[in-house]
Amino acid sequence: MSIRTNRSTGGAARRTVLVSGASIAGPAVAFWLRRYGFEVTVVEKAAGLRGGGYPIDVRGDAVEVVRRMGILPRLRDAHLASRRLTFLDADGTAVAAVAPRAVGGGTDEDVEVPRGELVRALYEAVRDDVEFVFGDCAETLTDHAHGVDVTFRSGVRRGFDLVLGADGMHSGTRELVFGPEPPFRRHLGYCFALFALPNTLALSHEVLVWNTPGRAAALYAAGDSAALHALLAFAHPEPPPEALRDPAAGRDLVTAAFAGAGWEIPAMVDALRRADDPFFDTVSQIRMPGWSRGRVALLGDAAHAPSFLTGQGTSLALIGAQALAASLAARTGHRAAFAAYEGGLRGLVERTQARVDAGGSALFPATAEALARRNERLRRTATAP
Structure with a gap:
């Protein structure tokens, strides 16, 4: 009709x-x-x-758009107000702790919500x-x-x-x-998985980011929730067709990429393998x-x-x-x-x-040299007045 x-x-x-x-x-x-x-x-x-439940940002002119739509007060009430972003080395030792805005930018008018x-x-x-x-x-x-x-x-x-x-x-x-x-796809050289797991670390209003060259993991505590939002990302030069089609193949690819990793990574991989609905994709434009x-x-x-x-x-x-x-x-x-x-x-x-390259260099340093440079920048940011 x-x-x-x-x-x-x-x-x-x-x-x-x-x-x-x-x-x-x-x-x-x-x-x-x-x-x-x-x-x-x-x-x-x-x-x-x-x-x-993973967080997204409403920034810049988009804040005015949602204000005109009448939903800005609701979003402000749900604002997550992350307080700290801590970067960790291979064994989980803190490299630097900074305000999230020091890495992601933004202003006081921006809103971060699930x-x-x-x-x-x-x-x-x-x-x-x-x-x-x-x-x-x-x-x-x-x-x-x-x-x-x-x-x-x-x-x-x-x-x-x-x-x-x-x-x-x-x-x-x-x-x-x-x-x-x-x-139309510009593959940026990484794949990632998103999933949830219990907040056994008692994190609150903060993000932990773990790196080794070509690998990254993040745990995001949205408020005082009993669950954490988790990300596992790793270098992969081309999009993996089978892993994008088959969730089991995606889990296997992530497991192989993080084999031998320390800190909380084994527990994160285990949680990914048991998750009901993980999201797997390429980092692309x-x-x-x-x-x-x-x-x-x-x-x-x-x-x-x-x-x-x-x-x-x-x-x-x-x-x-x-x-x-x-x-x-x-x-x-x-x-x-x-x-x-x-x-x-x-x-x-x-x-x-x-x-996008600035974001990639901050979150996903591909080499040991790039990781060392990133960590030194973070240390300077953390100690700046």
Whole structure:
């Protein structure tokens, strides 16, 4: 069926938009589109919201975006306020303890929250005004002069004026329209696993980062929680296809990478192997020559994932969502709107992506020499007045 002929109460035809992805960029762009008078459907492949407790940052201009959305007070209430970032050597001896901002940057206005808290806040801000469809996804997109015909995995067929892909770094929308991911992926030379484990170290409002050359581990205590968020990352020159497809293969690859490591690493590896839903992926960016084709446009990580090493993926998604919706509202033609959206945002995206090497050198020194230089910088930072 087609919903392109939906009408507003005033009788004027509303443009209809399908948004793929109900994480951060998707509900954010849906919020702004609905405010500008669009009829919006959000489709999400998962059966429900996918949150996760690991921390994310809302920084810079993105703070103003969430303020205008009315969710900043809620996020401030959930602010994690990490107090200390301690770097450890191979046997767990402290190298330096610094304020998190000394490594990650930021200002007092920035907000750090569990990812799931932001996902829920965005969803609840828009759920009464937007159609959400969970447990489904687009399988085909047919772009034509009057809209986009969409066939969903469920077999349902619908038509929309526009389709927006906000479905993450491994975007299915991008693959349907632009082709497979590899030409757009810049692998940064590392793989990582995220999982949770009990807080047996009694950590509170702090992060521990362990390094040996080419390997890193982190334990993150979000407040006084009984659980820790854990990361294991290691150098791997190429993306490992089997490990990305098969969770068991991913666990095996991490186990092999951390064989013989000291400190709490054996316990972390054991927790990873027993975890119900660990997340395994490459440390990568998405770099595309263009973010739209026809009546389909991408936003957030689907268009320009900067990698978590920049600490800016969430903020770029929020800023881009508002910019894309505003551009569509200001222009009747989708081509002009998509071009203006990309033209206004690409400079910020490229500057952010270019900073990834600084984040990598701080968290993942690849050689003994690089690790020694990083540790000396940290010691100077820790002793600075």
